[in-house]
Amino acid sequence: MSFTFQIITYGCKVNQYESQAIREYWQSLGAEEISGKGESPDLVLLASCAVTAQGVADARQMVRKLQRDMPRAKVIVTGCAASAEPQDFGFGNVLACISQTAKWNLLHHHPLRLPAVFAEKNSEYPDFSIKGFARSRPVLKIQDGCSHFCSYCIIPFTRGKARSRPVRESLAELRRLFEAGFREVMISGINLRQFGSDGMNFWGFLREAEKEFGAEWKGRARLRLSSLEPAQLNDEGLETLAQSSLVCPHLHLSLQSGSPSVLARMGREHYSPESMAEQIGKIKSFWDTFAFGADILMGFPGETEEEVRETLQMVEMLPFTYAHVFPFSVRKGTKAEFLPGQLEKHVKQEHAQKVRAKVEEKKECFLQAMLEKKTMRLSLDAGTDEGWNEFYVACRMENAPNTHELLTVEPIGAEKGVLRVRCAE
Numbered sequence: 001m002s003f004t005f006q007i008i009t010y011g012c013k014v015n016q017y018e019s020q021a022i023r024e025y026w027q028s029l030g031a032e033e034i035s036g037k038g039e040s041p042d043l044v045l046l047a048s049c050a051v052t053a054q055g056v057a058d059a060r061q062m063v064r065k066l067q068r069d070m071p072r073a074k075v076i077v078t079g080c081a082a083s084a085e086p087q088d089f090g091f092g093n094v095l096a097c098i099s100q101t102a103k104w105n106l107l108h109h110h111p112l113r114l115p116a117v118f119a120e121k122n123s124e125y126p127d128f129s130i131k132g133f134a135r136s137r138p139v140l141k142i143q144d145g146c147s148h149f150c151s152y153c154i155i156p157f158t159r160g161k162a163r164s165r166p167v168r169e170s171l172a173e174l175r176r177l178f179e180a181g182f183r184e185v186m187i188s189g190i191n192l193r194q195f196g197s198d199g200m201n202f203w204g205f206l207r208e209a210e211k212e213f214g215a216e217w218k219g220r221a222r223l224r225l226s227s228l229e230p231a232q233l234n235d236e237g238l239e240t241l242a243q244s245s246l247v248c249p250h251l252h253l254s255l256q257s258g259s260p261s262v263l264a265r266m267g268r269e270h271y272s273p274e275s276m277a278e279q280i281g282k283i284k285s286f287w288d289t290f291a292f293g294a295d296i297l298m299g300f301p302g303e304t305e306e307e308v309r310e311t312l313q314m315v316e317m318l319p320f321t322y323a324h325v326f327p328f329s330v331r332k333g334t335k336a337e338f339l340p341g342q343l344e345k346h347v348k349q350e351h352a353q354k355v356r357a358k359v360e361e362k363k364e365c366f367l368q369a370m371l372e373k374k375t376m377r378l379s380l381d382a383g384t385d386e387g388w389n390e391f392y393v394a395c396r397m398e399n400a401p402n403t404h405e406l407l408t409v410e411p412i413g414a415e416k417g418v419l420r421v422r423c424a425e
Contacts, residue, residue, distance in 0.1 A: 001112055002029075003043055006036040006073075010059060011049025013188045013226050015079060017139040019047045021128040022106050029110060040070040043095070043111055048081035050154050052329040056081040060088045067093040076111060078103045083158035084332070100158045104128065122160035129169070131176055136184075136382045136404060137224070138177050142170045142197075142205065143189025151267040151335035152297065152328065155190060162194035167205055171212055178213070181404045183221045184248075184379040184388075193229035202232065203240040210244050218245040220406065222377075222390065227252045227295065230271040233279045242286035248390045249290035251283075256297045258314025259307035265300060265339065273314045280318055289373070291321045291366075291392040298355055299328040299348025302341030308351050315358045321366040321392070323359040327352040367393065367419065371411050375424045378407045389419070398422040 005026055009019045022045060023033065034041050044066055048059035059081045066075055074095040082089065083099040090097075095114070098105065102118035104126040109115060126144060133139070146155055147162045177185050187206075189195060195202040209223065223246045230253045241247055257263050258273045283290060296311065315323070327348035330337050343351075370376070370393055378395055380387035385400035389409075396418050397409060409421035 001110065002031060003112060004032050004034050004039075004041040005043040005045065005111075006034060006041045007045045007047070008062060009047040010055060010081075011047070011051065011079065012190075013139045013186060014141050014144070014190060015047045015049065016135070017130065017141040017188065018103060018128050019045065020130045020133055020138075022103075023134065024131060025107050026111065036070070040072050042073065044070070044073050044075045045106075045111075046075055046077045046079075048077060048079035050080035050084040050158055050331070052326070053331065054329065056085050056088060063089060063091050063094060067091055074112075076106070076114075078106065080155065080158035084154050101126075101160045123163065125163045125165050129173060132180055133177070133182065136182070136387075137186060137379060138182050139186045139188045139226075140170060140174055140177065141165070141188050143192055143195040143202075145194075146191040147194060148191060149267065149335075151265065151339070152300065152331065154331040154334055157333060159190055162191055162196075164189075164195045164197040167198045167200055167208060170205070171209060174209065174213065178217060178221050183404050183406050184224060185221070186224045186226050188226035191229060192226070193232045202228075203236050206240050206244060206247065210246060214245045222246055222248050222379075222406065224248045224250060224392075225252070227254050229254055230276050233276065238279065238282055238286075241283075248392070249287040250292075250390065250392045251280075251290065252293040253295075255294040255314070257300065257307075258296075258311035259303075260310075262300050262303060262307050262311075265302065265336075266297075267335070273310070273317070277314075277317050289369075289391060290319075292319050293322045293324070293392070294318075294320070296323050296325045296355055297328055298325060298351040299343050301328070301336060301339035301343065303328075303343060303351060308354060311355060312358055315355060315362070320359055320362045322363050323355070325352050325356045325359065363417070366391075367414050367417065370419050371414060373411055375408050375410050376421070378409045378421060380404075380407065386418075389421075393419050395419045395421045 007019050009015050049055040075093050076096050077089045078098040080100050082097050086097045098118055101120045101122050104121055105118045143164045145160045145162045149156050192202045376389040378387050378389050383402055385397050387395055389395055408424045410424040411419055411421050413420040
């Protein structure tokens, strides 16, 4: 039974990876993916996110839009919003609403002949795998779930407890991606601090990847790390990064706040801004230039002006080159829903804007510093003149070739947050 389909993916890199696995399975059934622009597919997969209340609202609005614009199309809603608030998706065009821990069933059943009841996987690693990717820089998922239960976070409830993929499976998939022509791969998971497989933690996995691929792929391909837990950045982690020939000089940490008291209310007392500053200060010993970003959550219940100042001081102290700054969003069923001192929406937004402004100053300084670099390595979006350098700076290239290969380029200017580059002589 052939069919046409479209995939709409919200949220994290892991969601993108899982959508790719489903895409490959559906294509193996003879299905054809279409853009949905000007033609209506038989089926739409909506991979949803529930990190914020807005994420759930976006998914719900998209289902309504599909019902209006493509009345013939059936929709399968899956992902974290389908787990957190399945009652929000009771529309006539919804063929199935499949929770995140049951999403793996989509790899084993024809989507137009789905079972009435879906099996859940809450304690074993879900069997997603990929051979390619719809974008130029694939994601390699090695871990799922989280067992930490931060007071604001719904993800442990939607994705289940932490579990990890066998190391050899991940390395085999990484080899497939390199050999398929991809030259930048992002290593990703829901909580990489809780990775544990074959007797290895996350840093052990990276050392194993270096052992297997370093000599063969050094200078030809690279790895980028997705968000890390701050407490992961211990001495073992720094030593592993210093010895890697493949990892981009770029770290993104889930810092959330620079205030110890806010971190305590969040259930994140396992690190402090001071310990992070100490560890990050050591990075210059092996990366003279590096990108540094973070997730920062402002307007947490009870957040005072003094606690905002503490986060601003952290931003000033650390070598930020960008940050994702979010106003706090209440998630039903989390501890933070019932904490006293819930702030009004405009106050949360004001707190977030103060931090964004400080980060933007640092981002612009880093962009200007990029102009002093003689060369850098660029990964292009296929068929475009745009891409990213190793320092996670958006670039636009003059006379860009159509290639997946890493290109040696030189900077020639900067405008609107984008670095202009050309092929280095």
